[in-house]
Amino acid sequence: MRSYGKEKKLRPPYVFMACCFFFVITGVSFFNLFSQGIFSEIPIRRTVNKKTESLDHEETGDSSDSNIPFQVLSWQPRTFYFPNFATKQQCEAIINMAKHNLKPSQLAARIGETAETIQNHRTSTGVYIRADDDKSGILAAIEEKIAIATRVPRDYYEPFNILRYRLGQKYDPHHDAFNPADYGPLRSQRLASFLLYLSTVEEGGETMFPFESWRNMEGNYDYKKCVGLTIKPRQGDAIFFYNLLPNGTIDPISLHGSCPVIKGEKWVATKWIRDQSFEDYEDKIVKLQSHLLVKQ
Numbered sequence: 483m484r485s486y487g488k489e490k491k492l493r494p495p496y497v498f499m500a501c502c503f504f505f506v507i508t509g510v511s512f513f514n515l516f517s518q519g520i521f522s523e524i525p526i527r528r529t530v531n532k533k534t535e536s537l538d539h540e541e542t543g544d545s546s547d548s549n550i551p552f553q554v555l556s557w558q559p560r561t562f563y564f565p566n567f568a569t570k571q572q573c574e575a576i577i578n579m580a581k582h583n584l585k586p587s588q589l590a591a592r593i594g595e596t597a598e599t600i601q602n603h604r605t606s607t608g609v610y611i612r613a614d615d616d617k618s619g620i621l622a623a624i625e626e627k628i629a630i631a632t633r634v635p636r637d638y639y640e641p642f643n644i645l646r647y648r649l650g651q652k653y654d655p656h657h658d659a660f661n662p663a664d665y666g667p668l669r670s671q672r673l674a675s676f677l678l679y680l681s682t683v684e685e686g687g688e689t690m691f692p693f694e695s696w697r698n699m700e701g702n703y704d705y706k707k708c709v710g711l712t713i714k715p716r717q718g719d720a721i722f723f724y725n726l727l728p729n730g731t732i733d734p735i736s737l738h739g740s741c742p743v744i745k746g747e748k749w750v751a752t753k754w755i756r757d758q759s760f761e762d763y764e765d766k767i768v769k770l771q772s773h774l775l776v777k778q
């Protein structure tokens with residue numbers, strides 16, 4: 483009797499627990515059925531953006547910020563577009579750190595050229611800033627994201643070149659890579675270029691690749707015209723393109739320039755990416771530019 487009494491006393495919690503167990507099991511089963519789309523007429527759509535669809539990054543992989551959307555823009559030149567690569571706040575902070583130190587943009591002089599003969603090709607003003615000299619860490623964060631996106635390590639990078647183009651200012655079409663025939667022997671080459679637009683330009687200021695798909699190459703096109711593949715600068719967007727072909731020679735189609743600004747102001751952060759580590763040496767070109775390197 484005593485044991486019966488005890489049993490009776492314990493029964494309600496057992497029943498309650500059994501009910502809970504039943505509800506949990508049923509709930510989980512129904513949830514699974516729903517999530518597998520059994521009760522749904524429309525098949526579940528799979529997208530690459532879903533976390534569950536990401537590939538495993540394995541041991542040598544990288545779990546950081548690895549979903550960076552991009553669009554392949556063209557094959558000739560090898561160009562990629564990264565929408566919203568940087569935030570508005572980042573872009574504005576970079577403009578602020580650069581705007582008090584701008585100097586007329588320099589060009590690497592070809593053998594026999596003087597400052598005067600090259601002055602009119604590039605009318606922007608700019609400043610070089612090393613990511614290490616930016617105490618806010620914004621440039622380092624951008625550089626790290628460029629490294630994540632391009633898979634070229636940061637020690638291959640030149641310092642940021644922050645440029646401003648005002649009304650009518652432009653940069654005539656040129657190659658970022660240096661032809662040794664023009665510049666003399668070099669220890670490294672500019673493999674690729676990454677341009678981050680820091681401002682949205684109301685009109686004009688496009689980055690142009692006039693030779694896109696071997697067009698305009700007869701030599702008689704008006705190089706002052708905005709032709710070929712053109713990219714409109716929008717704050718936070720970036721483009722990335724290769725200056726060299728896979729065999730290491732300069733890609734003639736990588737010729738590009740900046741169309742004149744018609745309305746507004748263009749700010750761009752340029753990151754030149756070398757084919758060798760850039761930290762350990764200064765070659766001829768770097769020496770030409772080094773007087774522009776400023777400490778923040």
Ligand SMILES: *[C@@H]1O[C@H](CO)[C@@H](O)[C@H](O)[C@H]1NC(C)=O
Nearest residue numbers: 726727728729730731732733
């Ligand atoms: C490099 O590749 C380009 C394009 O395929 C070719 O035209 C050029 O002759 C090559 N140069 C060398 C040195 O192999």
